[in-house]
Amino acid sequence: MLARLKDLVIGPALPTKMESQRQLNIFRGLPAFSPDALASIAYANQEIYLGLVVAGSAGLAYAWPIGLGITGLLVMVALSYFQTIHGYPMGGGSYTVARSNLGELPGLLAAAALLVDYLLNAAVSLTAGVEAIASAFPQLWPYRIAMALGLLLVLTLVNLRGLQEAGAFMAVPVYLFLGAYLPMLAYGLIRLFLEGPTPLATVAPAPVQPVTLFLILHTFSTGSTALTGVEAISNGVPAFKSPQVRNAGRTLIIMATLMAILFAGSIGLTQSLGVVARPEETILSALARRLFDDNFLYFLIQFVTLGILTVAANTSFAGFPRLVAILARDGYLPRQLSSLGDRLAFTNGIILLSGFTAALILVFAGDTHALIPLFAIGAFLAFTLSQAGMVIHWWKEAGKNWILKSFINGMGALATLTTLIVVITSKFLHGAWITVLLIPIIVATFLKISRHYKAVRRELSLRGLPPSLRPLGALRVVIPISGVHRGMVGAVNFAKTISRDITGVYVELEPGAGSKAQEEWDSLWPDIPFVIVPSPYRSIVAPLLKYLDDTDTEHNDGQLATVVLPEFVPGKWWEAILHNQTAWMLKTALLYHRREYGKERVVIDVPFHLRL
């Protein structure tokens, strides 16, 4: 019994760990993949309310039809993804589906759209979650930015430490959310039945705008963010228990049904009970307050809303680094982001995500309403490309019922494309232009990186002229001298081991310091020449580079002098910033200072470990 309880509380693993082949049943699969989708009703509802309230009660009357329209769209998209699950039982992310069916460019477009969407999902979920709590505790309202950033920090740290165990806790907020919201809606229905509807006209604020087609379309666009997250299950089919496809498909149907009930139910109740929000309050908070007044249940609703939104933000932490790793493996992002099993790769991805999300929260001052116009575009672009890809997939496969399957996905693609166009046109000036601009820039970056890696691969190829495989002649060695001390000894000994032609070079920043150092040097190494290079501009690197270039030209022996650099290694990591800055700058300069093709200057680091 206790073990089962623990199992329920600790729950199944995260999609991050899908590689480890955990086997999810429907009960565990639902919380693993649905938080993003379920939580989006929180901000979608709010957006519909904010979009219509400016037109007073006449505007708010459209909430229900718009809600129904979006629910219809949800059904179509869910059906489409139900098919994707069957078409790609190994996991069909939009990038995979679009790339394998439509080609490289549509694939990258889908990938860029998804990356942007992961960022916005994290930012919007956090700000919306904070708004839920700040609705309950108005004194927190001015601190929304700080609270959202704090929550982001917690998520970042939890994910950096590894989510293996913590991720399992995702099940708790999801079932708490369902367990609080579904009864609330039922209770609301009963109240509605007993009390009868409240006409909006008696409570709505006075209209400041007329109801226009543009207003309706705009509200539909912002409300369609309710659909974000529907695609998650189709990415994660392999994580399910066998029969995987059937279990994943059922989970999707259950999730979509729950989304429809929660979304349409809360909008319907809000409208028929005549609920209107205070200035610094979300509409869901107003609904809960209307039903429960200010008692314990109201606060519970706000906390579970924050809970599911936090978990929804967390899905970006699973998805973003994973997509980045796949893109890096395919050569579209820096290779160090690629190694899927490597802790560091995910660390980089998490830090990237966290940094960009923080920037979004800051730039948009933690305001969900300001972020939303940037949002849905990525999701609907990815939806459209993925569904269009599925049409081609069924057509190519030409299996049983392929025409029906193509038709369903085709309708899905058409519906999401239409929504995409509505979203872009109606929200363009409100911020959608940022996303419209950003996605092509990201795609261009992918292509540029890919071209670079391909060019490097060609250049590294050993085909063509055979390179010279002989050792070099006698080495000329130069030791830059920072001072005559114990740290130099190892460097000079090593130089002596590999060469008979050694020169110590001292860059003199203050007149007179050179001859003092030379005296000490001569007492230890009388047989090694000591050269003083003056530096009137107090730079160390430039005079040294010039000295090296000049002597190379002088000797003209077909090689560049080798540089032996003594380097301190302090005992404690933080002390590293107290040392070696000059050595590091010098190394970077030597590495990037290119003289002629085929001749390279070798740099030898001789560490000196401080005993401290």
Next chain:
Amino acid sequence: MLARLKDLVIGPALPTKMESQRQLNIFRGLPAFSPDALASIAYANQEIYLGLVVAGSAGLAYAWPIGLGITGLLVMVALSYFQTIHGYPMGGGSYTVARSNLGELPGLLAAAALLVDYLLNAAVSLTAGVEAIASAFPQLWPYRIAMALGLLLVLTLVNLRGLQEAGAFMAVPVYLFLGAYLPMLAYGLIRLFLEGPTPLATVAPAPVQPVTLFLILHTFSTGSTALTGVEAISNGVPAFKSPQVRNAGRTLIIMATLMAILFAGSIGLTQSLGVVARPEETILSALARRLFDDNFLYFLIQFVTLGILTVAANTSFAGFPRLVAILARDGYLPRQLSSLGDRLAFTNGIILLSGFTAALILVFAGDTHALIPLFAIGAFLAFTLSQAGMVIHWWKEAGKNWILKSFINGMGALATLTTLIVVITSKFLHGAWITVLLIPIIVATFLKISRHYKAVRRELSLRGLPPSLRPLGALRVVIPISGVHRGMVGAVNFAKTISRDITGVYVELEPGAGSKAQEEWDSLWPDIPFVIVPSPYRSIVAPLLKYLDDTDTEHNDGQLATVVLPEFVPGKWWEAILHNQTAWMLKTALLYHRREYGKERVVIDVPFHLRL
């Protein structure tokens, strides 16, 4: 004529460039050193208003006496610094004066206080400047954080590019400010004379707090930020034309007089004209609006306020990196911040300042009023230490009138110490505790760094046992192999040049990849052994370190194997992040992986420049 105009517009150089011995007369010295001091009246006035308005008209009636008290304090502090100019004609920063007269710890305390104050000056000036503009354009009010950060970015970039010419533009905002504010005050006086005073009781909002001693002291503390910046001239005496001391002294007197007129004048007018600010407006904006309504002159006043506050923020960009460099030279901060003439040192200082300032603006949500309680502490601590140091200075010198001089500085020290205590006690819970906590932490860091450098110097000394100065025996060389390609050729050739005992090591991440690489390797270098190290956890660094340690133990020949690392150098700088991440991690790991004292592992970088 044109040349003189250009001279006026381009003006004299900045204190940053003081080293270059520009010779400032009073007319040019004033704008070079006064912006910080003059601009501080903008936020000091605002703080006095905000501090008193909570007590309604009864509270606001105290504005004038508090203003007079602060003006009196200003006169004392100015007199004290007038003496510092005579005592330290080579420039007497608080750190210098406190250190040379009171000892190391008071000196570091003064330095820490100044560093904190530079940060706060930048943050407060920017947020106050943005508030001035947002008062004129209320639609900008919600974007204050973004605007302050944008302004900070501009200042950072301008300073990073070098202020040599741009700095000269400082004169323009300063004289514009004086040219706009002094006539405004004169006009206000005329209006007051014609219209007679407006009783505050008729306009002030209802009190929400009673007038208490605490309220008065608290307001006095926040208002005393008007004095920040008075010390600037005493730091920069050598920049003046000879007779330097006399010119600097006169400039200080003119500046203090202007400060007193502007500060007392604007407070007096505000009170006697019964000016009250709107919720999202500064009191200076309200005063200007009262005098000019919303016409052109009102907007001019707001713009010149922004102008002088921006220039005031910029003085931190001159002072902070300079103080950091002096502290680094004295061994209290990382040495790379020290080289005074080096561009990079200032770059680091500027980036440090900019980063911390941005953090302050963000954490305090761009709210001047929230930042102020942290502010004055640093300034008044530095004032007190510097004045106390001057008392000792005169006493030690025992020259003409030393008793009178000591007395004046002693009174200054006493007055600023009293203010410091009032500031700390009355603002402790409002944020002053942060500064009170921060300053000792900074001092402790100074001491820790200083101890570290001293210990290293002892360890590096060549006294005691003479180190072995002989070359090593035959070298063992290990080449980590990422793949068999053209980039490996230089590394292998170099290894062959210095050793006959070479091993290529391949860390195998995917089973089977190793034997494929070995084939290619053997066809090029059949005489060099190729070792495959399996890596079940997909890490490259750990298995390689283990291999090196194991073979070192095996050979037991008194040395550690030398590692030869091929390293790609791409043609464009941004491409660097696409390469070498593994090489870099490996180098860092090798450097910090300490085996036993006296044995060091040498790492040899062999670059391969990509032709791209």
